[in-house]
Amino acid sequence: MIHDTKKDARASVFDAIYEANIGSYLGMPVYLSNGKLFGTVCAIDPNPYAFTKQEIETIRRLSSVVSVIIENATKSSYDEFDDKLIRLEKLSLLGQLSAGLAHELRNPMQSVRGFVQFLFEDQKENQFRDIVISEMDRMNQLVNDFLMATQPSAPKRENSNLNDIVNETVEFMRNEATLHNVDITLSLESTMLYVDVDKSQIKQVMINLVKNAIEAAGDEGGKVMIYVKIRNEKEAVIEVVDNGAGIPLSIIGRIGEPFFSTKEEGTGLGLSISQRIIQEHKGAMRLENLESGTRVTVSLPLM
Known part of the structure; x- marks a missing residue:
């Protein structure tokens, strides 16, 4: 007995279609710029249906859009790696x-x-x-x-109250804030937030962040708000917020890069050093634009 393998294959495909309750199917391939087939964009109806020319053209356009999105996403990941x-x-x-x-x-x-x-x-x-x-x-x-x-030195860690470190920094920077006619305020969520850190290094980070915030806030009606909070009972969070002009979107990705600075006499090392210190402490630092001003968030693991 001779079997028609092609016929058997077609039968199995149709069986799978029936089991999936597919009455109508319209698929359009998604090709990348190098000609490689990435996948398909498809429309499925459980009932038998004849797709119109307009619907076919819509799926065709959608596949082109998906192709562009995939190309841009891939390019962005390569650009990020190169950066x-x-x-x-x-x-x-x-x-x-x-x-x-x-x-x-x-x-x-x-x-x-x-x-x-x-x-x-x-x-x-x-x-x-x-x-x-x-x-x-x-x-x-x-x-x-x-x-x-x-070549940052290894942190000399000790059990420290983060509130004390931040409070000392704020008091140290008050004179500079006054010279710039900037109002600086501190809000502490808890009286005790113990972290295992190098006090001098964390204080250096805070001085850099507060100094940048004071300069960004300007000389008239400038405000700098500093918040110390607990997040998820695992992290201490410091937020330094100013009401300045914010960071232009065109350069926000370069902030913290050595030698890159928006200041005439800046070296671009302040934030770079701060980021390295926080990383050495198993923490994280994030910058973001607000509707009015900038917020820098530093997180450190609680003890």
Whole structure:
């Protein structure tokens, strides 16, 4: 007895269609730009139905739209990967540069600073001496920032009340807020929020965030609100909110990238350092635009 395998295959296909209760089927292939078949867009009716030309054209257009969406989604993922790779390369280059700078510049800078102080030690007030010393200190801090951004020291953790760290930072920054005519407020959800952190590093992060918020808030009617909360009984959350102009959408993805800054004299290292510190503490940092201003959210695991 001879079996017709093609006939048997067709019969099994029809059986599957009947079992799925498909009376009418209209399918349109979805092709990618390289010609590869990704899948199909289909319309199914349980009853026998003759699809109209308009419906067929609608499915055809829909398949084209799906193809474009898939292409863009794939391209976005590749772009995101390339962006992360570029950032890693920049950090690697920055690490080599900072290590050399630290060695070659620190000693000469300290020597120059010492000689300047020695030459003018008899003068209680000297504008030029103060300018030179201030600029030398700024250069030294820049070298330290390079090192911190690329080779952050391991956190020296201890059981700390996060509220105390934030409160100390706010009090430290009040004078600067006053100089900018910015009102700064602090809201604590709980009196005790214990976290296992390096206090000095977390305080450095808070100083960077509050300073950025004060500068973003402007000089007239500026406001900076800081909230410390508990989320899911597992995380402590710090929110720093300002009522400034916000971050342009065209550059928001680059915020935190080393050497990228919207400030004329900025190095772009402040947020980069802050992100690295929070990552070392197993936390996360997120920036987002509000209707009026910006919110930076930092989360840290509770003890």
